[in-house]
Amino acid sequence: MTVLTHKPANKLITTSSDLLPFIESLPDAIVIVNQEHRIVLVNTVAAVMFGHPVEALNGSDLTLLIPVPNRNSHSQSVEGYFRAPHSRPMGVEKRFSGLRADGTEVPVDIMINTIVLDGAEAAMAVVRDVSYQRALEERLTRESLTDGMTGFFNRRYFVAQLEAHHSDALRSGLPTSVMMFDFDHFKTINDQYGHAGGDTVLIDTATMIQRELRALDVACRIGGEEFAIILPNTQLNNAVAFAERIRKRIENMEFSSGDVTFHATITVGVASFTSTDTSYDSLMKRADKLLYAGKAAGRNCVIAQDSAIDSPLIA
Numbered sequence: 536m537t538v539l540t541h542k543p544a545n546k547l548i549t550t551s552s553d554l555l556p557f558i559e560s561l562p563d564a565i566v567i568v569n570q571e572h573r574i575v576l577v578n579t580v581a582a583v584m585f586g587h588p589v590e591a592l593n594g595s596d597l598t599l600l601i602p603v604p605n606r607n608s609h610s611q612s613v614e615g616y617f618r619a620p621h622s623r624p625m626g627v628e629k630r631f632s633g634l635r636a637d638g639t640e641v642p643v644d645i646m647i648n649t650i651v652l653d654g655a656e657a658a659m660a661v662v663r664d665v666s667y668q669r670a671l672e673e674r675l676t677r678e679s680l681t682d683g684m685t686g687f688f689n690r691r692y693f694v695a696q697l698e699a700h701h702s703d704a705l706r707s708g709l710p711t712s713v714m715m716f717d718f719d720h721f722k723t724i725n726d727q728y729g730h731a732g733g734d735t736v737l738i739d740t741a742t743m744i745q746r747e748l749r750a751l752d753v754a755c756r757i758g759g760e761e762f763a764i765i766l767p768n769t770q771l772n773n774a775v776a777f778a779e780r781i782r783k784r785i786e787n788m789e790f791s792s793g794d795v796t797f798h799a800t801i802t803v804g805v806a807s808f809t810s811t812d813t814s815y816d817s818l819m820k821r822a823d824k825l826l827y828a829g830k831a832a833g834r835n836c837v838i839a840q841d842s843a844i845d846s847p848l849i850a
C-alpha cells in the first residue's frame with residue numbers, strides 16, 4: 536500500500552519573480568504563506584476564487600481566507616505545519632472551505648508543500664475549487680436515498696434508519712414507533728383514473744404528510760403505493776393517534792385526474808419496538824402483519840400492535 540501523507544517535504548528554493556510566471560500558468564489557486572501566517576504570493580486564480588484583488592491578498596493574514604469558525608484550529612494547523620513541514624496531497628484529508636470576500640464559502644481541496652521563497656521558509660498551498668464535485672456528490676447521495684416522485688426517503692434509507700433507531704431504542708429505552716400504510720384498491724384507482732391519477736394520489740398524500748411531520752420523523756416510500764413513517768420518541772398510543780389523523784385526512788382529501796375528482800383510503804399498521812425485538816426486522820414484520828390484518832378487516836382503518844402481547848418500550 537502506498538502511503539501518500541507525511542512524506543518528507545521536497546523543498547523548492549526560488550524567488551518570487553521566478554515563481555510568479557509559473558504559478559500564473561496553473562489552473563488552480565496558489566497561496567504562499569510565511570511562518571507568520573502572512574500571504575506572501577498568490578496567483579490571479581486565487582484572487583478570482585476568493586474575490587480579493589491580488590494586491591489586497593499579498594501581505595494579508597491568511598485568516599482572511601478562512602471561515603470564522605475554523606480560524607483557531609486552522610492557525611494551530613499552520614503552526615504545526617511549520618514545526619514539522621510535510622507535503623500533503625489533495626483529497627486525502629478532511630474537507631475544507633475557503634472564505635470569499637462576499638462572505639460566502641467555497642469548498643476546496645488543498646495540497647501543501649514547503650518552499651524557500653526569497654530566502655525564507657514558506658508553505659505553498661495549491662487550492663482547488665471543488666464546488667462542482669461536492670454538489671454532485673450531495674446530489675447523488677440525496678438521489679440514492681430518496682424517491683424522486685414524492686421526495687420521501689426510499690426503502691434503503693428506511694431500513695438503515697430503522698436499524699439505527701432499534702439500537703438507540705434498546706440503549707435509551709425510549710419508544711420508537713412505525714406506521715406502515717398502503718393504499719386500498721390502488722389497482723382500481725389506476726384502472727379508473729389512469730396511472731397519472733394514481734401518481735397524483737401518491738404525490739398529494741406525501742405533500743400533506745410532510746406538513747404533519749416533526750423534524751425528527753422519517754417518512755419513506757418503501758414500495759409502489761406502500762409508505763412507512765418512523766416516529767422516534769413516540770409511544771404506541773401517540774403513534775396510533777397520529778396514524779388515525781393521517782388516515783382521516785387522506786379519506787377527506789379530494790384527488791383529481793383531469794376534470795374528475797375522486798377519493799382514496801389507506802390501511803395502516805402501527806407498531807413500537809419492544810424489549811424482546813432482536814432486530815429492526817421484527818418491528819417491520821409486525822407492522823406489515825398489522826397492515827395486512829387491517830386489509831382483511833375491511834381496509835380504511837388503523838390496526839395497532841397489541842400491548843398485552845408485544846409490550847412496547849415506555850419512556
Ligand SMILES: Nc1nc2c(ncn2[C@@H]2O[C@H](COP(=O)(O)OP(=O)(O)OP(=O)(O)O)[C@@H](O)[C@H]2O)c(=O)[nH]1
Pocket residue numbers: 717718719720721722723725729730731732733734737758759760830834
Ligand atoms: N400510479 C401508480 N401506481 C402504482 C405505482 N406503484 C405501484 N402502483 C400500482 O399499485 C397497485 C397495487 O396493487 P395491489 O398490490 O394489487 O394492491 P391494491 O389494488 O391496492 O389492493 P389492496 O392493497 O389489497 O387494497 C398496482 O396496480 C401497481 O401497478 C406508482 O408509482 N404509480
